[in-house]
Amino acid sequence: MNPKQTFVGIDVAKKELEVSIRPNGIQKSFPNTNEGISQLFAFLTSFTPSLVVLEATGGLEIEVVNALVNGSLPVVVVNARQIRNFAKAVGVLAKTDRIDADIIAHFAEAVKPEIRPLKDEQAQKLHALNVRHRQLVQMISAEKNRLSQSPKWTRKTIQDHIEWLTRELRRIDREISHLIKNSPIWREKDAILQSFKGVGSVTSSVLLAALPELGTLTARKISALAGVAPLNRDSGKFRGKRFVWGGRKEVRCALYMATLSAIRFNPTIKSFYQRLIHAGKPRKVAMTACMRKTLVILNSMIKHMTHWQPHTPMKNA
Secondary structure, three states, rough: OOOOEEEEEEEEEOOEEEEEEOOOEEEEEOOOOOOHHHHHHHHHOOOOOOEEEEEEOOOOOOOHHHHHHHHOOOEEEEEEEHHHHHHOOOOOOOOHHHHHHHHHHHHHHHHHOOOOOOOOOOHHHHHHHHHHHHHHHHHHHHHHHHHHOOOOHHHHHHHHHHHHHHHHHHHHHHEEEEEEEHHHHHHHHHHHOOOOOOOHHHHHHHHHHOOOOOOOOOOOHHHHHHHHEOOEEEEOEEEEOOOOOOOOOOHHHHHHHHHHHHHHHHHHHHHHHHHHHHHOHHHHHHHHHHHHHHHHHHHHHHHHHOOOOOOOOOOOO
16 A cells, blocks of 8 residues: 555444544544535545545535535545445444544555446436435325225315325426436436436436446446346355345335336336246336346436337447
């Protein structure tokens, strides 16, 4: 390792930013406010860090990540599960903000995760709108379930709430559509994605926001990123079953719904699914294989910016 390299781990809490720097072992706290983030940036630039790593914390990290990226610092946001698994691997079971920051810095130094392009403000907005869309759909479903079992005295308020949620869902959908149409790049990619039978506006917007790497990676890498690539479970002569694991949940959920539709209406995916079933594959395995095939096709379409042509073999992704 180059002795001049410096690795930073930042644990993000609602009120505090705990910072740890390796290999010199410096630790410092900053308030999670605009002023505190400015102080953090000034503090980090004095070290010229090789890598700054933060956990994904459900949105708390967005402001500090944006500030550091806009300041041209090399920032990576990693899944919290990776950090916990790393902590267990190095024998650190205790958990405090300061310990977490040091573990994140240690992870940065040992693993050196690849720096990927982060979402710009428009992509963050599209992602937030997609999350809200999903929340509203879940709330409408829950209220409809309550309505079927509710006594007459509470039925009216549930119906009113369903109507309000439905109006809000339509408003969110209009805002998503407006955001995509106002971006020439997204507009073209959206048209390409929706040309594939099975992919609708919801799946397309999720892929645009949550999988910006689509079209830039190989078939194997994009499948692993989405969590639809089968992973080995071998040891010695033992050959275990392959399982899909990890990846981006929102992408996987959107792919699942798109593939359900594609199995019915897309001749390519439909025939692929039927071949797997006739070969004796369990339906769940066949479904996962179809999700991967769908994603690989979409990846190739975006890479070559070509609309779906079912009778034309796709170029290698």
